[in-house]
Amino acid sequence: DTEVTQTPKHLVMGMTNKKSLKCEQHMGHRAMYWYKQKAKKPPELMFVYSYEKLSINESVPSRFSPECPNSSLLNLHLHALQPEDSALYLCASSQDAGWNGYTFGSGTRLTVV
Amino acid sequence: DQQVKQNSPSLSVQEGRISILNCDYTNSMFDYFLWYKKYPAEGPTFLISISSIKDKNEDGRFTVFLNKSAKHLSLHIVPSQPGDSAVFFCAAETRGYGGATNKLIFGTGTLLAVQP
Numbered sequence: 652d653t654e655v656t657q658t659p660k661h662l663v664m665g666m667t668n669k670k671s672l673k674c675e676q677h678m679g680h681r682a683m684y685w686y687k688q689k690a691k692k693p694p695e696l697m698f699v700y701s702y703e704k705l706s707i708n709e710s711v712p713s714r715f716s717p718e719c720p721n722s723s724l725l726n727l728h729l730h731a732l733q734p735e736d737s738a739l740y741l742c743a744s745s746q747d748a749g750w751n752g753y754t755f756g757s758g759t760r761l762t763v764v
Numbered sequence: 765d766q767q768v769k770q771n772s773p774s775l776s777v778q779e780g781r782i783s784i785l786n787c788d789y790t791n792s793m794f795d796y797f798l799w800y801k802k803y804p805a806e807g808p809t810f811l812i813s814i815s816s817i818k819d820k821n822e823d824g825r826f827t828v829f830l831n832k833s834a835k836h837l838s839l840h841i842v843p844s845q846p847g848d849s850a851v852f853f854c855a856a857e858t859r860g861y862g863g864a865t866n867k868l869i870f871g872t873g874t875l876l877a878v879q880p
Contacts, residue, residue, distance in 0.1 A: 655807070657807075682866055684868070692872075693768075693853055693870035693871060693872055693873055694808065694853075694870050695870075696867060696868065696869070699865070699866065699867070701860075701865075701866075706860075706865055707865060707867065739805065741807050741808075743807070743868075745866065752798050752800075752810030752813055753798075753810065753868060754810070755800075755807030755808045755809070756807050757805070757806050757807045758805065758806065758807050760805060
């Protein structure tokens with residue numbers, strides 16, 4: 652299995668809702684990442700998990716809450732989002748040595764109404 | 765502060781010709797540079813990478829050149845094919861032990877259109 656699987660592919664949520672994005676990989680990668688991509692912009696790093704511990708938080712607002720329950724799973728819990736949070740949320744994973752690059756999922760298209 | 769820049773938002777080339785995509789960076793501490801291809805509503809797909817200690821890496825139709833003194837890298841695609849049409853992102857990585865502080869920073873992207 653050489654894929655990163657993200658669910659759901661599309662999500663529409665209200666500003667008072669609580670929802671979660673899910674990411675799964677079975678490549679034995681020990682680093683996992685959340686990126687956010689707005690239209691016509693590059694992906695921007697949000698969080699880095701290494702060996703199931705949060706190692707980097709790029710000053711992301713607390714309405715985004717990451718969680719890494721085990722080495723194969725990464726969640727992003729969403730609460731009280733704003734319409735400007737609407738974007739494509741990408742999950743990625745990598746081995747320690749990144750020579751083969753990061754493997755990205757196909758993303759979750761989030762719309763906040 | 766955009767540490768990785770691609771100054772050409774778009775590029776159009778004829779099928780069979782060479783495509784050259786350029787990228788500039790400001791941080792001399794980057795360890796690796798990577799190129800990704802991306803279609804709308806999909807995740808980036810890894811193409812090729814180069815270590816900061818190398819100046820060239822080749823993989824099939826794709827060659828990446830790195831000029832550290834100029835803080836510039838380029839991706840050459842020869843020959844270009846219509847299926848190559850996509851947004852190409854360069855990305856730069858700083859590495860920490862065990863991936864704990866690996867950070868991948870993307871450039872602004874170049875939309876490549878290969879005309880049949």
